[in-house]
């Protein structure tokens with residue numbers, strides 16, 4: 471009976487070590503969360519830099535706001 475408990479304990483330690491090793495790989499996939507946010511120069515709305523409209527070094531939330539600020 472003691473041997474069975476020892477085997478179960480070893481299996482539990484091995485399993486938890488495997489889980490600890492696997493966790494850093496999961497964190498690497500969330501690189502999109504760190505995208506830079508920029509404020510619209512016209513209305514102040516915060517949008518991701520990739521989706522913002524850039525005009526004369528300023529950012530806007532959409533094309534309409536960019537055209538209203540720059541004739």
Ligand SMILES: [Zn+2]
Nearest residue numbers: 510513531535
């Ligand atoms: Zn705007």
